Amino acid sequence: MNAISFQNVTKTYQAPGRDVKALQGVSFDIAPGEFFGLLGPNGAGKTTLISILAGLARASGGQVLVQGHDVRRDYQAARRSLGVVPQELVFDPFFSVRETLRNQSGYFGIRRNDDWIDELLANLGLSDKAEANMRQLSGGMKRRVLVAQALVHKPPVIVLDEPTAGVDVELRQTLWQFIARLNREGHTVLLTTHYLEEAEALCHRIGMIKQGQLVALDTTSALLAGTAHAMLRFKTDDALPAALAAQARITGRVVQLPAQDAHHIERLLATLREAGCRVEDLEIGRADLEDVFLNIMQGKSA
Numbered sequence: 001m002n003a004i005s006f007q008n009v010t011k012t013y014q015a016p017g018r019d020v021k022a023l024q025g026v027s028f029d030i031a032p033g034e035f036f037g038l039l040g041p042n043g044a045g046k047t048t049l050i051s052i053l054a055g056l057a058r059a060s061g062g063q064v065l066v067q068g069h070d071v072r073r074d075y076q077a078a079r080r081s082l083g084v085v086p087q088e089l090v091f092d093p094f095f096s097v098r099e100t101l102r103n104q105s106g107y108f109g110i111r112r113n114d115d116w117i118d119e120l121l122a123n124l125g126l127s128d129k130a131e132a133n134m135r136q137l138s139g140g141m142k143r144r145v146l147v148a149q150a151l152v153h154k155p156p157v158i159v160l161d162e163p164t165a166g167v168d169v170e171l172r173q174t175l176w177q178f179i180a181r182l183n184r185e186g187h188t189v190l191l192t193t194h195y196l197e198e199a200e201a202l203c204h205r206i207g208m209i210k211q212g213q214l215v216a217l218d219t220t221s222a223l224l225a226g227t228a229h230a231m232l233r234f235k236t237d238d239a240l241p242a243a244l245a246a247q248a249r250i251t252g253r254v255v256q257l258p259a260q261d262a263h264h265i266e267r268l269l270a271t272l273r274e275a276g277c278r279v280e281d282l283e284i285g286r287a288d289l290e291d292v293f294l295n296i297m298q299g300k301s302a
């Protein structure tokens with residue numbers, strides 16, 4: 001049985017004057033114990049898919065199962081299998097951190113949960129904030145509480161919607177250490193993120209979504225193997241020759257060019273030299289997931 005199964009999921013929002021097709025037939029499965037990454041630009045449909053999974057939004061069509069439970073027909077069982085960390089910070093400002101976590105435990109019918117709550121607080125670096133009111137916490141601390149809140153009932157499936165967007169490096173590290181441990185202990189993880197190096201480091205498989213459609217789905221290593229092996233990076237103030245400009249990724253003065261091997265790199269450098277293009281700070285790096293991602297999002301094959 002799959003941990004999560006999305007079957008031809010569609011979602012159309014009725015916005016004033018026009019319909020927004022947020023999801024256009026998304027299908028994929030996540031196996032028990034997998035660490036799965038869902039990547040896509042803003043507006044691709046990631047949060048919509050997760051809202052449907054969590055029972056917070058209703059699909060226009062298709063079916064979603066969590067541990068075999070249909071998220072609509074069998075809402076309670078599906079919800080109980082899931083721990084969801086939402087993208088938006090939502091919390092009750094009048095409760096302390098501990099009260100927030102006790103309330104959430106009560107929602108799942110768990111009475112004496114303080115041992116696990118203490119463990120969550122310790123693992124998320126929140127022990128000294130247990131009695132603080134939610135409104136006294138910084139954004140990063142609130143985000144930690146949201147993570148703890150999602151985990152109070154020890155859900156087999158953990159879903160995180162851009163948990164590290166705009167949070168400090170320390171929280172990212174604390175969070176990933178803890179989530180990776182839970183994954184090693186058997187929890188399934190579904191993560192959406194903007195940080196591709198995070199997905200590359202953590203995820204077994206990756207799905208890429210664009211305008212409500214799944215445009216890539218493979219193991220992280222296969223996605224990386226399918227791309228150029230090297231990336232030539234340099235700075236220049238000169239215009240690139242047209243043949244290279246077409247394949248380059250340009251950010252201000254920084255130019256990146258994909259290359260297959262050493263011969264290819266030599267040819268690229270020769271082309272630059274012949275065009276009179278002066279390069280500075282030249283380096284050769286390994287292509288990364290960001291290169292795969294950009295290729296796919298630009299409609300080129302990986």
Ligand SMILES: Nc1ncnc2c1ncn2[C@@H]1O[C@H](COP(=O)(O)OP(=O)(O)O)[C@@H](O)[C@H]1O
Pocket residue numbers: 013014015020021022040041042043044045046047048049
């Ligand atoms: N409640 C809503 N009403 C109307 N349109 C929405 C609503 N929520 C999301 N959308 C639209 O659906 C699309 C997908 O959004 P979303 O799922 O939030 O994408 P992502 O999380 O990948 O950034 C976007 O075009 C967004 O504007």
Ligand SMILES: [Mg+2]
Pocket residue numbers: 046047048087161162
């Ligand atoms: Mg989102």
